[in-house]
Amino acid sequence: MTQTVYIIGSGQDGGLPQFGSRMAPDMTARVDPLAVRLGPSICIVDQPVAGAPGSCFLVDVSPDIKEQEDRLLKLPAYAARATQNPFDGVLLTHAHMGHYAGLVHFGREAANCSNLPVWCTEKMAGFLSANAPWDQLVSLGNIELRAVGTRGRVSLQPWPGLSIRPIAVPHRGEYTDTVGISINETLLYVPDIDNWDAWPAAREEVGKHKISLLDATFYSRDELPGRDLSEISHPFITDTLKKFGDLTKDRRIILTHFNHSNPVCDPGSVQARTVLEAGFELAQEMTAIRL
């Protein structure tokens, strides 16, 4: 099987444009489709074999899932699917709005999914089962929760050749814990983390993956005048370049999960150039990564 990972949303939870904001980048994105960045999510697509449609596995369900489905429908492997469930399985990293709120579309008022397997941590499964409106997705059988630990690897049956290793990472956890994931030990996806120093395994994990997609919510503290740094639950790109710069020589490090204020969202910015010159990549909408 050949798997391709599509970055179907490279924005922070609120995306770009962000609802309620009249900052210049948001006003630009309202008139320029190329400047739009949807909520954070990736989709793993198994290419069709012998005429059978490929399987599609979603990581996080952003509030922009409807627009993301529109984009996926342009891919033959996704468009060829003829099943009730829009995806074969879903994994959720944590319960911040950009990563799971799109689940509202999985219920009986919309897609009316049937026993869609949803992998998440035990705490997240408990949260979804105990709180409305998510509990109804469980009680009506739209989704089937499959709690995973953060030790060891989970084979996502029935997809031979696809395995996910959830990795616990430190991140603001009002409701649930947070995981990053390793896909087939080839691609590391960590869309949200408080800071790299709070995760002792950060360099080791990035070092052993061929491709890493990392939290790049803010470029620097200049975006957050007057904000207490201890309230910021993300590393700055300026720190990320220092932390992993030497590792870009023989692996791809792609930055993603950009806040609407992040200057790298503008490819012509000095900051975007600085990132590229340091050997990193900037996620674009629908970037395709062959595993």
Ligand SMILES: [Zn+2]
């Ligand atoms: Zn997020």
Ligand SMILES: [Zn+2]
């Ligand atoms: Zn978060």
